[in-house]
Every structure is written in structure tokens, then in C-alpha cells.
Amino acid sequence: MFHWLEQRPFFFAVFLFLTIAFAGFIEAVPDFAKASQPTVGTKPYSILELAGRQVYIKDSCNACHSQLIRPFKSETDRYGMYSLSGEYAYDRPFLWGSKRTGPDLMRVGNYRTTDWHENHMMNPSSVVLGSIMPAYPHQFTNIADVATAYANANTQKQVFNVPYDQEGMPKLGSWDEAKAAALEEAKVIAADMKNQQVKDAVAAGEIPEIVALIAYLNSLK
Numbered sequence: 001m002f003h004w005l006e007q008r009p010f011f012f013a014v015f016l017f018l019t020i021a022f023a024g025f026i027e028a029v030p031d032f033a034k035a036s037q038p039t040v041g042t043k044p045y046s047i048l049e050l051a052g053r054q055v056y057i058k059d060s061c062n063a064c065h066s067q068l069i070r071p072f073k074s075e076t077d078r079y080g081m082y083s084l085s086g087e088y089a090y091d092r093p094f095l096w097g098s099k100r101t102g103p104d105l106m107r108v109g110n111y112r113t114t115d116w117h118e119n120h121m122m123n124p125s126s127v128v129l130g131s132i133m134p135a136y137p138h139q140f141t142n143i144a145d146v147a148t149a150y151a152n153a154n155t156q157k158q159v160f161n162v163p164y165d166q167e168g169m170p171k172l173g174s175w176d177e178a179k180a181a182a183l184e185e186a187k188v189i190a191a192d193m194k195n196q197q198v199k200d201a202v203a204a205g206e207i208p209e210i211v212a213l214i215a216y217l218n219s220l221k
Contacts, residue, residue: 039087051216062097066099066106067104080111114189121139144209
């Protein structure tokens with residue numbers, strides 16, 4: 001049979017394509033099935049964390065930072081445990097990234113603090129010598145869009161069956177309840193910050209973008 005195929009390049013190419021396609025299908029399908037199952041301990045983002053994720057996307061943090069640690073020693077030594085497919089079960093959209101101008105942030109919540117992020121976002125080179133990352137002072141005055149984050153969470157719950165309001169999972173409840181919960185979470189973060197303008201805003205019932213962003217970054221573990 002192989003001798004016959006070797007004499008007929010077209011049929012050989014078709015046979016080779018079908019063989020590789022079948023093997024790829026068998027290899028990929030189990031991973032797609034696993035990807036739909038959250039890793040133990042993985043939870044949906046809180047409303048404040050979702051608002052911070054919106055800031056992360058809006059300010060194009062994912063253009064320079066990946067969120068995907070590959071199973072290589074050089075990566076795990078630097079960033080921690082390699083990424084598992086089930087850890088992304090509640091990520092919509094995925095922020096894997098394809099470029100690392102800056103470091104991977106998949107586990108940044110394990111080794112950076114609120115105080116570090118505050119200083120870094122205001123003046124990156126003050127904490128990372130020679131950093132080419134731009135400063136983001138507007139995040140300290142812009143107010144996070146918590147309402148859109150709440151709508152996003154409700155959409156995910158209804159369309160994708162994300163288990164909000166289930167035991168051990170973040171609560172949604174009514175808009176007033178969600179807004180109050182986000183503010184309480186913001187107060188905890190603001191208490192660890194030095195910027196008085198941010199502290200005053202949170203005390204007045206508003207949540208600056210920097211607080212929401214830090215909540216999101218702290219959740220990446």
C-alpha cells in the first residue's frame with residue numbers, strides 16, 4: 001500500500017493529511033473536555049475583580065503581559081506553577097497573550113502586594129529599575145465601571161452557567177447588594193494604599209480604577 005502511495009503524490013498527501021488530522025483530533029478532544037471543568041479552588045471573579053479586569057483590558061495590559069505559564073523549568077522557576085486549563089474556566093475573554101514585553105502575570109497575586117502595585121502603576125521605574133512600562137496616573141482618578149462588571153457577571157451566570165450565588169462562590173444578589181459588596185472589598189484594598197485621594201474616594205463611596213485593578217491582580221494566583 002505504501003509503495004502504491006509513494007508513486008502517487010496527490011493520494012500520499014491526502015493520506016498524510018488525514019492521518020495527522022485524526023491524530024490531532026484524538027489528542028485535542030480530551031483537553032477540550034477538561035477545559036470546561038474548573039480546577040479545584042477556581043472561583044468566578046468578584047464584581048470588583050471583574051471591574052479591574054475591564055481596566056486591565058481597556059489599558060491594554062494584555063498587550064505586554066501574558067497570563068500563561070508554560071511547563072518549562074525556566075518559566076516555573078520564575079513565575080511559579082505552570083498554568084492548568086481549568087484555571088481559565090471563568091475567563092471570558094481569555095488573556096493568555098502572545099507577547100511578553102513585561103513578565104507573565106498568571107501568579108502575580110502570590111508575590112506582589114497592593115502597595116507594590118500602587119507604586120508601580122503610578123511610577124513603574126520607581127520599583128523596577130529601567131522599566132519601559134508607561135505610568136497610569138489616570139487610574140487613580142478615573143472611577144471603575146462597576147455597573148458594567150455587574151452586568152457582565154449576570155450575563156456569565158445566565159448564558160454560561162457560571163456558579164455565582166452558589167455555596168462558596170461570589171455573591172451577585174441585587175445591584176445594590178453587589179455595589180455594596182464591591183465597595184467593602186475596595187475599602188480593604190484602599191486601607192493598604194498610601195494615596196490619600198484614593199482613600200477619600202473610597203470613603204465617599206466611589207471606587208477608582210486603580211483599586212479595582214489591584215483587586216484583579218491580587219486574585220491572580
